[in-house]
Each structure stands twice: as C-alpha cells, then as structure tokens.
Amino acid sequence: MISPGLQYPIFGPEISCPHCRQIIPALTLTDTYLCPRHGAFEANPQTGELVHLQSGRHWRRWNGEWYRQHTHPDGIRFEIHEALDRLYTQGYRATKVIIASRYRELVSAYLERNTPWRGNSDSQTPRLYGLPVEFSPESKEDPCWDVINFDLEKEPGIPKRYPYFRLFE
Template sequence: MINSSLQYPIFGPEIQCPHCRQTVPALTLTDTYLCTRHGAFEADPKTGELVHLQSGRHWKQWGDEWYRQHTHADGIRFEIHEALDRLYTQGFRATRVIIAERYQELISGYLERSTPWRGQSESPKLYGLPVDFSPNSQEDSRWEVINFDLEKEPGVPVRYPYFRLFE
C-alpha cells in the first residue's frame, strides 16, 4: 500500500494561492498545484519554494502566509508601498521599515540618503521612512522567508484644511 502523503507535493493536498488566496488543489503524483486563475505552481522539495511556472516567481511560506522572494529592487519596493497603503487605510502610519538583510545589496541604491550636518548620522530612508535591515537569519529564522516588517503607530485620520471652513 502506498503512503497517501507521498502522492502529493511537499505542501500537502492543497495550498492557498499566493496571488488570490483561494484554495488550490495539488495534482497527485506531481509536484504541482493548479490555480484556476493563475495557473501552475511547482513545489521544489530541495529549496522548500513554490515556483509560479508562467512568471518564474518564487515564493516561500512562513506560518500560513506566502512571501515572494524578490530578485529585483522594484518588486520589494512595490510590495512595501502596497503595505504602506494598506496600513494607512486601516488608520495607522508606519514609523520605520525593517527590510530582510538578504535584500540590503539589492535595494541600497534606491534608498534616500541625506547629508548629515552637525555630526548627526541619519539612517537611509525609503518613502520618507527610516530603514533598518533585519538581524541575520541565523539569529531569527523568519528573516529567511519574510521580506520586510513595518513598525507602526496609531494614525490620526487625515483631514483636509478646507473642511475646517465648514465646521
């Protein structure tokens, strides 16, 4: 008798599509998952990655979430920008961006730097926010998978100045 777990890819009989989060079934006796909207994803048992066959994008899982593994600075910058937008619509504002150390070389050319004066050293910025890089992944293994984290504080709802005319 064949062990049923050997019939499925490494992530089991189904996963959540990294793009649309709908449940995606595995194709038995293959390393492939098939999303009706986004096509085939192949599970690589050696790297633990999920590869979207059409685009070549790589994903890793941490907890129940899929994290795209970026190869170009524009991808990580766009992802951070989207997260900032979501945070803002939830009534928060970010105070700092912490980016996985593995992206430091990739993104460093895109960081805003100002010339410090009076001996003050200022951290580089992205979208006006201070940027720090994560501790290395040996200290905290989640940084092998996740791309960035945002520090946040409760925001004040935006009120445009012309509203005051009518109060």
C-alpha cells in the same frame, strides 16, 4: 501519523493560491499545484519555494502565508509602498521599515541617504519613502527573516482623509 511526503509535494495535498487565495489541489505524483485561474505552480523540495511556472515568480511560506521572493528592487519597494498605504487607511503611520537582511545588497543602492551638510546624528541612516530603514537580524537568529520581506514599525496616526495632506500644513 501518515507521512504525506511520498504522495504529495512539500506543501501537502492542497495550498492556497498565492495570487487569488483559492484552495488549489496538488496533482497526484507531481510537484505541481493547479489553479483554475492562474495555472500551474511547482513546489521545489530543494529550495522550499513555490514557483509560478508562467511568470517565474517565487514564494516561500511562513505561518500559512505566502511571501513573494523578490529579485528586483522595484518589486520589494512596491510591496512596501502598498503596505504603507494600507497602514494609513487603518489609521496608523509607519515610523521605521525593517527589511530582511537577505535583500541588503538588492536594495542598498536604491535607499535615500541624507545629505551630510544637514549634520544631524542620523545622517547615515538610509531611508525609503522618507522612513528610516534597518535591516533584520540574520535568519539563523530568527528564521522568519528567511521568508518574510519586511516589517513596519508603526504608531497611531491622526486620521486624515488624504495621507499626504500634512505636506500642505
């Protein structure tokens, strides 16, 4: 087996661009990958991350997929919102959001909490977009949680033309 470590950055001779998914090559003897549309990405062997030099965005990779690493709560909230929209269009509805525990501090202040006067049993359960939120196990129990950002529990939903139609029923 040939060890690629000496010639190529940590992600190998080519990767798919995190922005456009096009296959892009590594530049020889550097840690850089170059996308003709999105410019240079640099692999960091210390952190295992890919960094877009122009925007400073960071990604980690799991099972061949790139996962953007968020540094601001709006970034991960937006990504969850997009995933919820996708679920609706696929005919599902989400029942729970599981957020990677490494984001606990980042997002906690932004989660909705039920007001205590309702007195129901899950009044302490934080919510996001109305859905209960849990945090993932620690990544040493399941290493994917060091990379992926969140997971959605779902159930088949009644197909509706407009996802928020039920508000008016």
